[in-house]
Amino acid sequence: MDMRRMLIRLCFIALYMMVSALPAAAADSDFGQRVNGLAEVKAVRVSTDSDRTRIVVDADKAVSVKKMVLSNPDRVVVDIPKAWLSPKVKKDNNIGSRFVGKVRLAQFDKQTVRIVVETKVGKNNYKVFTLKGGTVPGRVVMDFGNLSPDSLQAKIDLPGTTKPKPQPAEQPAKPAPEVKPAPQPKEEEKAPEKPAEDKDDELAGITGLKGRKITIDPGHGGSDSGAIGPTGVMEKSVTLRVAQELKRLLVAEGATVYMTRDRDTEVSPKGSKATDIEELQARCDIPNKNGSDIFVSIHMDSFSNGAAKGTTGYYYSLGSKRSRELADKIRSGVIDQIGTQSRGTQSCNFYVVKHTDMPATLVEVAFISNKSEEQLMNSEEGIKKAAQGIADGIADFFG
Template sequence: MKRLFFWLYIVTLMLSFPLSFATAEAGNFSERVNSMAEITGIRESSNEDKTRIVIDASKPVTYKKMVLSAPDRLVIDIANAWVSPKLDRQIAIDNTFVGNVKIAQFDPQTVRVVVETKVGENNYRVFALNSGAVPGRIVMDFGNLTDSSGSRIDLPAKTVPVSPEKDSSQSEQNDTQAENPGQKNQEQDEVDEELAGITGLKGRKIVLDPGHGGSDSGAIGPTGVMEKSVTLRVANEVRRLLIQEGAAVYMTREADIEVSPKRAAASDIEELQARCDVANKVKADIFVSIHMDSFTNKAAKGTTGYYYALGNKRSRVLADKIRSGIIDQIGTQNRGTQSCNFYVVKHTDMPATLVEVAFISNETEEKLLDSEEGIRKAAQGIVDGIADYFG
């Protein structure tokens, strides 16, 4: 009988150990990710001379690289990072320069990216960009590149085998610092221009409509925060981010004023039509009206996207993408995408959406959207949604 109880005790320990271990691991990971960079995107752009692969991260990142042969592969290990569960883990490019690209969580602190290369060791380069609309980026170029003097390095007739090597982003940074500052700025401009092309935002005409303004305060939160102020702050940050990505941005208002030339004397219809006129006159690609929701029940919360069902067929897609982008950034409740009869989305000629970012009548969401972090994240969410729409 004693032996039976002994083995029952051992079995109980064995069954309980994996669960407790998994729970501890989950808790430890949730604590770690706050200080780690989330890998949020991987995308590519190709032409006859080059393939560029861009990895987006939520924070500045450092990396190590190594080159493997048989088959030829470039391996990038990104330190202190984790892969977003929304990210596609494999991209099949398969052109002259690159084959498949795979990304995975190599260990709890490292994300590994493996690129099947079809070029020699002189025909690729890797560098980090830790500025701009996305806080962290790693850029990989493959193909006919240029050397330090600006001379073109064409692909050899036959690719030479590559040998294992290791490097770090620090050496890349040291090489960059040794360059002529003018040359560095020029190269940075060229990189930014090419990155803008990858996102699909370069040259797009986008009209932003900060809701309310002037004599119309919009909704007012529990502590007195006015909707018209929050919408303008968010719109200004969205404009800044979009311009960095190469978009042409038009604002219906840039200050605390009405849009109609009649100002406070304008009727509601005249004011709303003036906002539509801005987009229609410039023949914008999209129109985004930014608002904050409000309800008598202060518990109401969340983000809603609106579109006009009888308007442009792409309007619902735009509304969906922007709503999702905001929720991903600020973590608000998903109130869905709904059809509406709002004047500004009904009388614009292009895909249009009105987004209620959050409830200003909710104390928690009012506080969030009255903070610099809340403004920045809401704006990034809108930009992410727009980029996804054009992507």
């Protein structure tokens, strides 16, 4: 009797083990069918500038999309048919910008990848389109912002409204990528352009940092995270850390330093309720009202191609006569300290360098979308070296 019970028990155990193995085998089979011939969704990139949040999903071949909108809360759902989601892709992304709350990716069925975006600007203020070719065979681009969908598309299609596409590091450095375009208010576009009145002649006769008035602008802040790196490092945090260290270095040399922000917050008194122009103008008001000698805005670059890297200096060509010199020297100082590739010094139309009354520059220290540069700029060493590089450039500018 005991022997019979033992045999029955062994049979049940063997049967249980066989049945338990079936789901795993079926799953492996399903995975193989899902991958075979389908586009692999390999990465998701998110960047935020003054007027939009851009989400770029990369695939290893050209893809199409299907869209729908949902309410309570407002969501935009984008399906990518004939695709599978790589397990390496981050599935849940807390963006926290003024335009987008969260972005989630999932394998909706065996042949469909679903992207769900929680939008803060309503269900109509978005644009979704696909790109193919180039270094990334297939891309889905989603823009969310205060502008109309047509205006958002126009920013991409019309010449002169965005920066040229960057090249990977292995190729010769050319123009910088299409990040942080400055909004252009219609009422200001009607006014004729004229060179800004600044302190060029006065500055030329004085050397050293002692007694200098310098405004530092850590890009983004508060509800605007700026670009977000592959591991989740936020641009607003990096720029603030660099700015705080830069202030310490400049004050030690006798300079008077004004910060547009010294913590994680918006600059405008209206906070997150401010319009983009109000927020940007609030940053310009600080150096203008305090009679600063120079204005330095600190940012991190971002692009959907993670190979893009390097440092870029920007200036407004119709502004101060010495703005390009300031941009050149700061860019060179940063490169000397952190060893990044030079992407040159370029003219731009960014609001903060266009509406300041003194030599002004916006420096893109490095690419937060590049994993190695993100890691560098999330380290204490990277922060200190970047700040030292900017300080060296400022000291060189003042002679």
